[in-house]
Amino acid sequence: MTSAPKTVGVIGGGRMGAGIAQAFAAAGSVVTVVESGTEAAAAALERIGAGLGRAEERGHLGESAERVIRRVSVVDTVGDLPADTELVVEAVPEDAALKARVLKAAEEAVGGTTVLATNTSSLSVADLAAVLDRPDRFLGMHFFNPVPASALVEIVVAPATAAHTVEAALEWTKALGKHDVVVKDSPGFASSRLGLALGLEAIRMVEEGVAAPEAIDDAMRLGYKHPMGPLRLTDLVGLDVRLAIAEYLHATLGERFAPPRLLREKVARGELGHKTGQGFYTW
Structure with a gap:
């Protein structure tokens, strides 16, 4: 039986980040969202709460939206991510320098066994991995918009990605009730x-x-x-x-x-x- 990670960090609380956070929280994960500023943090929580409310109305949640949202918190900086986070998904805008910067900060904040993932839809996963000390624990998890309703996650494997990292990502994807496609790192993926x-x-x-x-x-x-x-x-x-x-x-x-x-x-x-x-x- 597949299971979601116990703890998940999501960097970015925009539409994609909020959707990723909602999906993992609904699957039972305790989720920490990184979003700087009081207004941005409140907006991220509002997006997640609204999405959970819609899911509950449609009968897509196994428990109340109110209970699920209690598993979600927001912190100001990547350095505030809990050290025991199992999976961190970066969901910031498609800017390679920005993504590399927040991924490096996330690697420094969490433990050595944490899996890092980028939600990029086109950028080179190998190039992003180059800034990391543990590129074997890094891969692409490309979610689709809107995340809660989409059936697909594209798993992007870079040359340094370890087999056990891919296996973990595949298990977590199934735990979300989504279908995976595994592709080699290449511009634009599939x-x-x-x-x-x-x-x-x-x-x-x-x-x-x-x-x-x-x-x-x-x-x-x-x-x-x-x-x-x-x-x-x-x-x-x-x-x-x-x-x-x-x-x-x-x-x-x-x-x-x-x-x-x-x-x-x-x-x-x-x-x-x-x-x-x-x-x-x-x-």
Whole structure:
């Protein structure tokens, strides 16, 4: 029988971090979220509590949301993570320097047996591992948005990742009730690389006047049974996030991932998708 880690640290209390914290707390883990500042900490707890409330309303929790949220606390700094934390998941923005900095701080704060994981959707896990003293206990655990409802966790294995670290991550993924896919560390992994290729081509089609966003999305949704079209998904992910990933894959994998002009223009105008109310759709 699989079991969730007894103690989990989540660095970052934004939408992804809050979702990861909610998923582990609902599975029975005691969760410590790192989020600096009183307002940010309160917002993180509010996100987790609201998510648990929705899960309870839908009958997806085995206990009350009120009881689950008691297993969640927020601290100001990575150095405040409990030393006996079994798993630490980094969920800060897609900035390699920032991720490396908080992962190094986490390694210094916790014990030598703690597993460290990055939630990056595209950055090199091996490059992030280079700053660590124990790269064998580090890997990628790429969760998908919204975390509580998503069925998938992409396990990204770097050259230095030990087999027992992968085994632990697979057990914890199953304990969350999610399905794993194991991939070798490579730019964009499997999910972001394929998803972005489709999304960028859809944006080029809009740019060239081939079809309206709704028509392109309907073609993939109805013709290929995708749950949603690539442009609507881009709006939900965030056009700025997609642009950052495209720029990284363009630099590492070549011209086929060059960001379309239309994507750059929309981001420059602040049309970032669902979070700003305007992207390829009006929300």
